[in-house]
Amino acid sequence: MIDNTSDSDVIIRTATYRDLDDIYRIEVESFKIPYPRKYLAVLLALSGDLFIVAENNSKVIGYAVGVLRHGNVGHVISIAVSKEWRRKGVGTKLMLELERRFKEKSMSTAMLEVRVSNKAAMKLYEKLGYKIADRIRRYYPDGEDAYLMLKRL
Numbered sequence: 597m598i599d600n601t602s603d604s605d606v607i608i609r610t611a612t613y614r615d616l617d618d619i620y621r622i623e624v625e626s627f628k629i630p631y632p633r634k635y636l637a638v639l640l641a642l643s644g645d646l647f648i649v650a651e652n653n654s655k656v657i658g659y660a661v662g663v664l665r666h667g668n669v670g671h672v673i674s675i676a677v678s679k680e681w682r683r684k685g686v687g688t689k690l691m692l693e694l695e696r697r698f699k700e701k702s703m704s705t706a707m708l709e710v711r712v713s714n715k716a717a718m719k720l721y722e723k724l725g726y727k728i729a730d731r732i733r734r735y736y737p738d739g740e741d742a743y744l745m746l747k748r749l
């Protein structure tokens with residue numbers, strides 16, 4: 597069979613509880629210390645339209661979730677794309693849509709934390725205009741530092 601799948605077949609939509617299994621599968625394959633399924637379920641319940649998924653042919657291939665903070669800051673809590681879909685622009689699409697939704701809610705800044713070793717994610721964020729604002733010592737449970745990155749929306 598010829599695979600004509602392309603980036604343009606990817607749609608971004610608000611996540612629902614029915615997506616939880618797919619989101620958790622992507623979470624587990626993407627992170628050294630994945631969020632527990634129950635935590636993702638709570639985020640799904642609380643984040644409204646700031647929990648989004650990328651979908652191709654009705655299959656969830658990535659997700660991103662944000663929350664609103666004081667000071668008109670949109671906080672990107674997590675983003676992940678399933679392994680076979682990486683480097684096809686899906687992460688960029690998810691970030692741009694989350695930023696659009698932040699702006700719609702009058703957020704003026706987007707904020708995120710990233711492991712100092714996560715070069716792929718940092719490249720993505722830098723390409724989107726995020727700048728390192730701080731280094732947070734031992735931010736992650738395994739003791740790794742995080743960069744705090746900010747973007748003016």
Ligand SMILES: CC(C)(COP(=O)(O)OP(=O)(O)OC[C@H]1O[C@@H](n2cnc3c(N)ncnc32)[C@H](O)[C@@H]1OP(=O)(O)O)[C@@H](O)C(=O)NCCC(=O)NCCS
Nearest residue numbers: 626675676677682683684685686687688710716717719720
């Ligand atoms: C980080 C992540 C979400 C990126 O998703 P993606 O769909 O592959 O990203 P995109 O295809 O939109 O990439 C956009 C740009 O980011 C950079 N980039 C992405 N992955 C990269 C990699 N592995 N190495 C170097 N640069 C990379 C490139 O500049 C890329 O543009 P290009 O492909 O034209 O060169 C994905 O790698 C992932 O799910 N990683 C595991 C989970 C994770 O680390 N999440 C971030 C937590 S802070």
